[in-house]
Amino acid sequence: MKFFLDSAITDEIRYALDMWDIDGVTTNPRHVQASGKPFMRVIQEIGEMFAGTDKTVSVQTNPHKHNDYQAIVEEGRKLAKLSPNFVIKMPCTEGGYKACKVLKAEGIRSNLTLCFSAAQGLQAMRMGAHYVSPFVGWKEGNGEDTDQFIEDLVSIRENFDYETQILVAAVRNGRQIAFAAAVGADIVTASFDVFKESFLHPYTDLGLGRFQGFWDKTPYE
Numbered sequence: 001m002k003f004f005l006d007s008a009i010t011d012e013i014r015y016a017l018d019m020w021d022i023d024g025v026t027t028n029p030r031h032v033q034a035s036g037k038p039f040m041r042v043i044q045e046i047g048e049m050f051a052g053t054d055k056t057v058s059v060q061t062n063p064h065k066h067n068d069y070q071a072i073v074e075e076g077r078k079l080a081k082l083s084p085n086f087v088i089k090m091p092c093t094e095g096g097y098k099a100c101k102v103l104k105a106e107g108i109r110s111n112l113t114l115c116f117s118a119a120q121g122l123q124a125m126r127m128g129a130h131y132v133s134p135f136v137g138w139k140e141g142n143g144e145d146t147d148q149f150i151e152d153l154v155s156i157r158e159n160f161d162y163e164t165q166i167l168v169a170a171v172r173n174g175r176q177i178a179f180a181a182a183v184g185a186d187i188v189t190a191s192f193d194v195f196k197e198s199f200l201h202p203y204t205d206l207g208l209g210r211f212q213g214f215w216d217k218t219p220y221e
């Protein structure tokens, strides 16, 4: 199971690499805007942080061009030249699927984002996506089930031996992380705060307090 950080903030990425040994990064227009830096500058900075590793950085193409596959392909080629670590992100739209197939034939890896149904995920797998990103947090926010959704994607991938990795995205809590791992998804991507919280438990803190009390009342030698 791999952990990706969902962020374009270089300080967060540096910390997550050092402390949590993250396996990659996913970015989107919201994260890039939050970095306060121009798009090209920040993605190149992130690319440099991963140079010489086999970890990936997902970089999103212009969402206005979501159905113009040639525009997505052109932008994908340009971005892929900047770093061998880059995986090109495009949406689960007709244009996105087609662009994924064209880029795949050229050896450029794609991450099919904004996936909200198993049928969308199946098409991403058929078209040779390197990653497909089901957005669990958004669906749950809309009152929809996501456990069956992720299980279906894992089953579809196994039924047909597709090579696409299931990258569970918009993860909001530790339960979603553990569920994704338990049913065989390949990767989760979550924000800095969600990962940090997921490594904690109030009973761990309670237990530490208790043990410290006993420790302090016991001679060491």
Ligand code: E4P
Binding pocket: 006, 026, 027, 028, 030, 113, 133, 135, 137, 169, 170, 171, 189, 191
């Ligand atoms: C995934 O690749 C997306 O960047 C991300 O998970 C989107 O969701 P969020 O920004 O609402 O967390």
